[in-house]
Amino acid sequence: MEPLEVVAAVRTACVDAGEQDPLDEASQLRLKHHGLEGSTLATSGEDGFAFSHAGAVDLAVAPGARGRGVGGTLAAEAFAGSGPVTAWSHGDHPAAAALAERHGLRRARALWVMRRPAAEPLPELVVPDGIEIRGYRDADRDEVLRVNASAFAHHPEQGSMDAEDLAGRMSEPWYDPAGLLVADRGDGTLAAFHWTKQHDARLGEVYVVAVDPAAQGGGLGRVVTLAGLHHLHGLGVEEVLLYVESDNEPAVKTYSRLGFTHADADTHVQYRRP
Known part of the structure; x- marks a missing residue:
């Protein structure tokens, strides 16, 4: 499966499980109109991806592949070093908070859905x-x-x-x-x-x-x-x-x-x- 196909498959799996799409609108439009120009994309088989662009990271693991260290492996690559970076947790998941803390990211903003x-x-x-x-x-x-x-x-x-x-x-x-x-x-x-x-x-x-x-x-x-x-x-x-x-x-x-x-x-x- 090609890298962008992995992104599509993981996004579909998350939405089908009743979760939020792991790519927000800005990231979706970036991929749609610019592809991987100026960005990097790491995948773990067909189970997860880390999309890095303009100092931001979108990381997602398919629901059926969680608990196997896939997210930790992708995070280690996407958050390597000590430079500035941001990442969203769509749904305020404890696993995301743990990964963020491991790599030196701190809670900065909370966006409410009303x-x-x-x-x-x-x-x-x-x-x-x-x-x-x-x-x-x-x-x-x-x-x-x-x-x-x-x-x-x-x-x-x-x-x-x-x-x-x-x-x-x-x-x-x-x-x-x-x-x-x-x-x-x-x-x-x-x-x-x-x-x-x-x-x-x-x-x-x-x-x-x-x-x-x-x-x-x-x-x-x-x-x-x-x-x-x-x-x-x-x-x-x-x-x-x-x-x-x-x-x-x-x-x-x-x-x-x-x-x-x-x-x-x-x-x-x-x-x-x-």
């Missing part, structure tokens, strides 16, 4: 005067990038999105311009946007919510979030999820007030070796 059943009624959407909520148009590209960069200036992944990254995401099968809702000031500039994502017939996602810092403090984040939820509910999904940094108290409060809840098991942890 969920909301679509059966719960939504509050009425009230849009402020001077703002129009509408679907994305091609002419909005530069404004979406500007608002995103400003809103996520200190975010290590989302804030670096450029035109190529945006185009890559928009080339995905799930993309729908009607689901990228923008808050138009009416003068060619955007105050905020909410990019929604429909995974399948039953699951939707609050994919990205960004508010121009100059427009923050007026409740616009809640407005565009609610607009996106109404859009997703209109598509007939059964559940909506979102990802939020556990220490982002304002965002957690906003989402909680809109009916989102978090279970401890729904936590992704990033480990980092400085």
Whole structure:
């Protein structure tokens, strides 16, 4: 089996076992659009892989092959040396914590998954005067990038999105311009946007919510979030999820007030070796 086939097989085995896909969206897009250019991939037979790229490692072992030292062998190669590196544990697994500690990585971030059943009624959407909520148009590209960069200036992944990254995401099968809702000031500039994502017939996602810092403090984040939820509910999904940094108290409060809840098991942890 070729190395990339091993990655696909292990990912499928994990998902079929009811686990999170071991590759997050950024890693999936990297492999899809750039292959192994600038990256390395180590495999252990057909049982596991370690994908190393830009100072980050994605390591996974098929559920049926665990407990045999496969993860330890891959980790020893992927985390060799003492240089800076990051790795995500999708699900906060104790085995991942043990591997991280063995190689000098410490818990750095916790990303919560919050969920909301679509059966719960939504509050009425009230849009402020001077703002129009509408679907994305091609002419909005530069404004979406500007608002995103400003809103996520200190975010290590989302804030670096450029035109190529945006185009890559928009080339995905799930993309729908009607689901990228923008808050138009009416003068060619955007105050905020909410990019929604429909995974399948039953699951939707609050994919990205960004508010121009100059427009923050007026409740616009809640407005565009609610607009996106109404859009997703209109598509007939059964559940909506979102990802939020556990220490982002304002965002957690906003989402909680809109009916989102978090279970401890729904936590992704990033480990980092400085």
